[in-house]
Amino acid sequence: MSSRASTFAALGAASALLMVTACTAGTSSGTTSSPGSAVPAAATTTDPHIGAPPGAEVLARPAVGEPFKLTIDYSNTSALDEFEVTVDEVRCGEPLDPKALAHAADPGTEPPPEEGKQYCVVSMEVRNAGKSEADWSADDAITLNVDDTAYSPTQSDNELAGLYAQYWSDQGKTDPSFGINPGSRSPEHAVVQIPVGDEPTTVWVASGNLLESIDGVEPGYLVQLRTPGQS
Structure with missing residues (x-):
């Protein structure tokens, strides 16, 4: 060639x-x-406060099992309520506790969630860290978040959470919403529905009895359900 x-x-x-x-x-x-x-959005976000309500002051970002203190003041009194709250775990897509369902109007029957949704149960421990009897409920004070989408308990979800409270009351553990004395500890549960297939990333816990007051959105704690970079 x-x-x-x-x-x-x-x-x-x-x-x-x-x-x-x-x-x-x-x-x-x-x-x-x-x-x-694709890398999950929760692992790539650079916003450390994703999951908090817009404009809310994030007091801390505790991990699961790490206690944090709620200080609740009231506009019509100088008294303060103080609680130490610990989010122990969040379980999604599993059957509700049969011991709690035994207290339902139709004992043992789990009502179906909304179409395309799954139940998540947020288990907490609440300790009265104040100087007098005080009450607190998660019903209107938390959201379960999937990245920047927040899900609140519905009325029917709160009724299911009430079944957990009835069960623990039978065990001698008063529901914090009925008032507990200083130094006393009680379990608290929230039931929230999120889409099937989604995994929650954070729990927002308002430092108050409601997510918002007349003065605007309450400050609170952004409990981390994942470590940074975890999918």
């Missing part, structure tokens, strides 16, 4: 190699951006 022909052959081979490399790079890029291999 002539030198000229050899040169053309070498150029042709190089061109073919470049085409194969370009095609391979295109396929790799497509795979990286596919839904199945």
Whole structure:
């Protein structure tokens, strides 16, 4: 083969190699951006307060099992209620506790969640850290969040949470919503519905009896259900 022909052959081979490399790079890029291999949003967000209500002051970002203090003041009195709250765990997509369902109007029957939703049960421990009897309920003071989408307990969800309170009352543990004395500890549960397949990332716990007061959104605590970068 002539030198000229050899040169053309070498150029042709190089061109073919470049085409194969370009095609391979295109396929790799497509795979990286596919839904199945995408990095979860919760792992890539740079906002440490995602899940808190807009405009709310985030007092701390405790982990599961880490206690934090709620200080509740009232506009019509100088008294303060203080509680130490610990979020012990959040379970989603599992049957509700049969011991709690035994207290339902139709004992043992679990009502179905809304279509496309699943029940999540937020289990907490509440200790009265104040100087007098005080009451607190999670019914209107928390949201369960999937990244920046917040889900609140519905009326029917709160009724289910009440079944847990009745069960624990039978065990001698008064529901904090009925009032507990200084130093006393009681379990508290919230039932929240989120879409099937979603996993909660945080729990927002308002430092008050409600998520919002007449003065605006309450400050609170953003409990982390995942460690940074965990999917």
